[in-house]
Amino acid sequence: MSTRRGVGLGAFTNRNATAQSYAAHGSNLKSANAASLQAQLEVFQSLLHNFALEHAATIKSNPTFRAEFARMCNAIGVDPLAGSNIKGKKADSLWAKVLGHDVNDFYFSVAVRVVELCQATRAENGGLIGLKECCESVAKGKAIGGGLQVSEDDIERAVKSLEPLGSGFVILTIANKRFIRSVPKEFNTDQSTVLEVLQLLGSVTVSLLQVNLGWERARAETAVQDLLADSLVWVDYQCPEPEYWSPQGLLDESD
Amino acid sequence: MAYGATGQPQPSHEDLPESVFKKSYNFPPFFSPQPTSLTRQAQLKKWSEFIQRYCRHYRLFQLSIIDTLQSPLFYNARLKKGLSLKDAKAVIEYMASKDGDERAEWRGPEKAVAWIWWRKPEEWATLIVNWVEETGQKGTVLTLYELVQGETTEKQEFYGLDTEVLQKSLNTLVKKGKAQVFGTEDQQGVKFF
Numbered sequence: 001m002s003t004r005r006g007v008g009l010g011a012f013t014n015r016n017a018t019a020q021s022y023a024a025h026g027s028n029l030k031s032a033n034a035a036s037l038q039a040q041l042e043v044f045q046s047l048l049h050n051f052a053l054e055h056a057a058t059i060k061s062n063p064t065f066r067a068e069f070a071r072m073c074n075a076i077g078v079d080p081l082a083g084s085n086i087k088g089k090k091a092d093s094l095w096a097k098v099l100g101h102d103v104n105d106f107y108f109s110v111a112v113r114v115v116e117l118c119q120a121t122r123a124e125n126g127g128l129i130g131l132k133e134c135c136e137s138v139a140k141g142k143a144i145g146g147g148l149q150v151s152e153d154d155i156e157r158a159v160k161s162l163e164p165l166g167s168g169f170v171i172l173t174i175a176n177k178r179f180i181r182s183v184p185k186e187f188n189t190d191q192s193t194v195l196e197v198l199q200l201l202g203s204v205t206v207s208l209l210q211v212n213l214g215w216e217r218a219r220a221e222t223a224v225q226d227l228l229a230d231s232l233v234w235v236d237y238q239c240p241e242p243e244y245w246s247p248q249g250l251l252d253e254s255d
Numbered sequence: 256m257a258y259g260a261t262g263q264p265q266p267s268h269e270d271l272p273e274s275v276f277k278k279s280y281n282f283p284p285f286f287s288p289q290p291t292s293l294t295r296q297a298q299l300k301k302w303s304e305f306i307q308r309y310c311r312h313y314r315l316f317q318l319s320i321i322d323t324l325q326s327p328l329f330y331n332a333r334l335k336k337g338l339s340l341k342d343a344k345a346v347i348e349y350m351a352s353k354d355g356d357e358r359a360e361w362r363g364p365e366k367a368v369a370w371i372w373w374r375k376p377e378e379w380a381t382l383i384v385n386w387v388e389e390t391g392q393k394g395t396v397l398t399l400y401e402l403v404q405g406e407t408t409e410k411q412e413f414y415g416l417d418t419e420v421l422q423k424s425l426n427t428l429v430k431k432g433k434a435q436v437f438g439t440e441d442q443q444g445v446k447f448f
Binding site for chain 2: 203
């Protein structure tokens with residue numbers, strides 16, 4: 001009995017000591033790794049800073065250059081837009097730190113214009129806008145001053161910057177063309193198919209869908225009527241059979 | 256140019272300026288009333304904006320609907336599509352409503368001719384008052400002819416303004432006590448305060 005108790009106490013003491021040793025060692029490893037990582041990040045930021053300073057004017061004025069710079073940041077896991085416009089905090093984004101607030105404000109200005117445009121045109125296009133059309137319209141807007149060019153990539157980045165707000169704005173692709181969808185309602189398979197055909201042909205009829213897709217009349221009719229009800233197509237009755245048209249491209253009149 | 260019942264020129268179907276005839280004019284469904292109410296509202300708004308641009312461009316102050324049905328305004332010769340009389344009246348009806356910002360006004364219960372307020376009488380009045388003040392003519396008597404046909408106003412936007420529209424705009428000032436109109440039918444004068 002006394003022998004067993006002694007062994008127990010001894011084992012306990014040994015385990016404790018061992019655990020402490022392991023913890024200390026692990027802590028040392030973490031510190032060493034963290035220090036190394038921090039050093040690497042600092043080197044990276046320093047190099048990025050120098051690069052950005054050297055090419056600041058180009059980044060501001062050239063959409064392609066700006067996009068490539070952003071891609072480089074993203075490849076390394078740095079979000080150029082994160083940390084901006086947080087009230088009461090000085091957590092400037094990488095963009096803001098490196099280039100001042102010009103480029104950062106640029107993206108938020110673009111985002112505001114996109115939101116305004118989507119709201120203003122929702123009744124005519126059902127909340128679906130081509131990225132190209134959106135880009136052209138935003139570029140014409142007065143909110144973006146200084147003659148800055150706006151590219152589709154800029155629009156896409158601006159839309160993604162809205163995600164933290166739960167905006168419901170998403171980028172989707174239809175027939176190899178990029179769109180902004182600002183209405184939180186998904187398309188079913190048939191609707192998507194009709195939208196794809198519309199991108200290729202501009203307009204469709206029920207007969208055309210029956211012949212080319214092998215659909216029954218009721219199925220084709222349902223698909224186009226659903227799109228019509230959601231303002232995603234307009235209808236022309238002044239022809240042998242009603243023609244359903246995509247309203248993309250009417251944006252020039254909303255300004 | 257041909258002339259309609261109101262004696263106004265009807266523009267040709269060729270050489271349509273892009274600043275007036277925008278993309279929706281070449282969008283076939285634009286000429287069919289849309290069955291979805293939200294789309295219909297967007298369509299009516301576009302029609303209103305188009306008609307205002309058209310009338311502003313051609314300096315038209317009123318439209319006879321029937322005479323205009325075959326004009327470039329309501330009929331697209333390239334698409335061979337146009338508004339029916341019923342649909343054209345529906346557009347003007349919208350423009351005359353509060354929803355349409357009262358950009359039109361029917362001239363009579365038969366609803367055959369309508370004023371098109373691409374600039375409302377009170378908006379014209381503002382332009383006139385500004386000019387009178389800028390030229391230091393407050394308290395001076397000016398003839399109505401002088402206001403819209405005189406040499407001194409040739410460069411002003413209200414030069415050539417329709418006589419009845421001028422009357423309406425001056426009436427908005429009279430009601431506010433900012434102007435006084437006097438004289439007989441064909442020799443009227445106005446004084447601004």
